[in-house]
Amino acid sequence: MKAVKEMTSWDVEAIRKDFPVLSRTVNEKPLVYLDNSASSQVPQTVIDRTSKYLAEEHSNIHRGVHYLSQHATTAYEAAREKVKRFINAGDAKECIFVRGTTEGINLVAYSYGRKFIGEGDEIILSAMEHHSNIVPWQIVAEERGAKIRVIPMNERGELIIEEYDKLLNERTKIVAIAHVSNSLGTVNPIKEMIATAHKFGVPVLVDAAQSVPHFPVDVQDLDADFFVFSGHKIFAPTASGIVYGKREWLDAMPPYQTGGGMIRTVSFEKTTYAPIPEKFEAGTPGIAAGIGLGAAIDYLNALDFEAAAEYEHSLLEYATARLSDIPEVKIIGTAANKASVLSFTIEGIHPHDIGTILDQQGIAVRAGHHCAQPVMQFFDVPATARASFAFYNTKEEVDKLADSIQKVIEVFA
Amino acid sequence: MSELSELYQEVILEHNKNPRNFREIESPDRTADGNNPLCGDALRVYVKLDGDTVTDVAFKGSGCAISKASASMMTQFVKGKSREEAEVIFDEFHRMVTGELNAEAEENHLGRLKIFAGVLEFPARVKCASLSWHTLHAALQGEGEVTTE
Numbered sequence: 001m002k003a004v005k006e007m008t009s010w011d012v013e014a015i016r017k018d019f020p021v022l023s024r025t026v027n028e029k030p031l032v033y034l035d036n037s038a039s040s041q042v043p044q045t046v047i048d049r050t051s052k053y054l055a056e057e058h059s060n061i062h063r064g065v066h067y068l069s070q071h072a073t074t075a076y077e078a079a080r081e082k083v084k085r086f087i088n089a090g091d092a093k094e095c096i097f098v099r100g101t102t103e104g105i106n107l108v109a110y111s112y113g114r115k116f117i118g119e120g121d122e123i124i125l126s127a128m129e130h131h132s133n134i135v136p137w138q139i140v141a142e143e144r145g146a147k148i149r150v151i152p153m154n155e156r157g158e159l160i161i162e163e164y165d166k167l168l169n170e171r172t173k174i175v176a177i178a179h180v181s182n183s184l185g186t187v188n189p190i191k192e193m194i195a196t197a198h199k200f201g202v203p204v205l206v207d208a209a210q211s212v213p214h215f216p217v218d219v220q221d222l223d224a225d226f227f228v229f230s231g232h233k234i235f236a237p238t239a240s241g242i243v244y245g246k247r248e249w250l251d252a253m254p255p256y257q258t259g260g261g262m263i264r265t266v267s268f269e270k271t272t273y274a275p276i277p278e279k280f281e282a283g284t285p286g287i288a289a290g291i292g293l294g295a296a297i298d299y300l301n302a303l304d305f306e307a308a309a310e311y312e313h314s315l316l317e318y319a320t321a322r323l324s325d326i327p328e329v330k331i332i333g334t335a336a337n338k339a340s341v342l343s344f345t346i347e348g349i350h351p352h353d354i355g356t357i358l359d360q361q362g363i364a365v366r367a368g369h370h371c372a373q374p375v376m377q378f379f380d381v382p383a384t385a386r387a388s389f390a391f392y393n394t395k396e397e398v399d400k401l402a403d404s405i406q407k408v409i410e411v412f413a
Numbered sequence: 414m415s416e417l418s419e420l421y422q423e424v425i426l427e428h429n430k431n432p433r434n435f436r437e438i439e440s441p442d443r444t445a446d447g448n449n450p451l452c453g454d455a456l457r458v459y460v461k462l463d464g465d466t467v468t469d470v471a472f473k474g475s476g477c478a479i480s481k482a483s484a485s486m487m488t489q490f491v492k493g494k495s496r497e498e499a500e501v502i503f504d505e506f507h508r509m510v511t512g513e514l515n516a517e518a519e520e521n522h523l524g525r526l527k528i529f530a531g532v533l534e535f536p537a538r539v540k541c542a543s544l545s546w547h548t549l550h551a552a553l554q555g556e557g558e559v560t561t562e
């Protein structure tokens with residue numbers, strides 16, 4: 001086995017105590033939760049904050065003059081402020097609450113697309129996108145008579161940047177790319193890719209669903225035009241998510257969903273819209289989820305997130321080394337720069353069988369196409385098994401994973 | 414591993430490794446494609462009929478051990494049976510893996526196929542066991558394509 005850098009002094013046992021679910025058993029075995037890329041677990045502080053809202057503060061925001069409504073509004077807007085600081089947005093108004101990454105990308109695709117994409121225009125995506133960063137653009141392209149162009153990748157699962165540079169031209173209207181691939185773990189050089197797009201005056205949407213859980217981000221430093229992520233992948237409840245957009249774009253874009261809360265005045269002749277962020281927040285949002293997201297950000301801020309990222313990376317290296325030692329295992333996604341996502345296949349064994357057998361050992365991994373069928377097609381596999389790590393996972397859990405993979409191989413021998 | 418060994422029994426593992434009738438049939442009378450988009454399991458079932466009798470049945474495709482073994486054992490089981498008999502078994506199999514038929518207690522024609530009752534403990538895998546049967550059913554009904562989700 002390759003030598004692996006000694007892990008940092010991250011007190012993982014203390015961190016694990018913050019997450020109640022981690023002490024439960026599954027199939028009479030201690031839970032080994034390695035499906036963090038799908039949804040991460042929730043710390044007690046977030047559970048408490050969300051419960052407190054439901055128990056003591058629940059009411060509709062923006063509507064009431066009464067105490068509770070004002071209180072809920074303040075809490076919800078405070079969460080927006082936290083998001084702003086978390087990603088270093090210039091203004092909290094540039095942070096729009098949505099249900100998650102999927103809804104966020106749909107918002108940008110339809111709203112931006114209707115206004116700025118026309119006949120013969122081009123939309124650049126990459127070969128490793130999640131379906132949620134493909135399908136909305138396909139529909140917009142079809143509606144507008146535009147074309148999808150795809151940045152290819154190499155067999156390690158890295159984007160071929162020279163090809164990207166060649167794809168950009170005066171017909172390009174937007175680039176939409178993952179910061180980190182959910183199926184391969186590749187970290188894309190988005191800062192450089194954004195700078196290149198900007199030379200053509202083209203805005204870039206970053207699908208940050210898999211980057212915000214793994215390392216600190218700064219949307220102004222990246223100069224991202226749109227930056228979208230999900231709360232449930234950063235230790236918050238489901239149904240919270242964020243679209244960050246630069247004000248100049250958001251101001252220029254038409255509303256996405258319409259109805260209550262996003263208007264200034266309505267008559268049957270004409271409706272005028274509220275300014276951002278309300279313009280893009282029709283209807284009653286996931287208030288508890290939004291407040292939970294704020295609490296999750298508080299939790300992350302209280303940690304040394306840099307140290308967490310470093311620890312997580314050492315886990316990835318350890319897991320990569322352990323799995324590389326098993327001859328039947330093939331790791332899919334071997335980019336030089338990776339976040340802690342480890343996709344693999346085992347010769348002759350379908351990933352679903354791997355997933356079921358690991359589950360019997362209490363180990364939760366993902367088995368499937370990870371909503372990235374083009375990636376599966378590229379690597380010519382029907383599916384992969386995927387272990388994805390968070391800063392609360394341990395070296396012992398990686399050992400259990402590797403040992404259980406050996407068992408899977410034995411069962412099928 | 415008691416539940417697990419109930420799912421991954423020797424017979425299933427063996428059929429997974431050496432699937433029977435894993436081939437195309439030239440000029441089949443019926444074919445249908447079965448897809449499970451969630452898993453990426455995809456198979457095609459070929460049927461040769463003589464009047465009402467299934468004289469040959471085969472399959473091709475890719476899938477997990479459960480879906481492959483189920484397809485393999487299905488082809489062995491229905492070969493030589495009448496369409497009507499095949500449909501009865503499809504119905505019983507379907508009810509067994511969805512928990513509506515207790516194959517140990519109630520009368521049925523499932524025979525060796527009873528080992529697939531084990532998937533009941535694995536809700537995520539029920540579709541794997543039943544995909545080939547739904548596909549055969551579609552072929553016999555002349556439907557051509559099924560999707561299970």
Ligand SMILES: Cc1ncc(COP(=O)(O)O)c(C=O)c1O
Binds near residue numbers: 037133
């Ligand atoms: C890269 C990427 N994009 C988008 C999504 C969709 O996120 P959500 O399901 O929270 O909308 C995911 C989550 O699976 C993802 O990993």
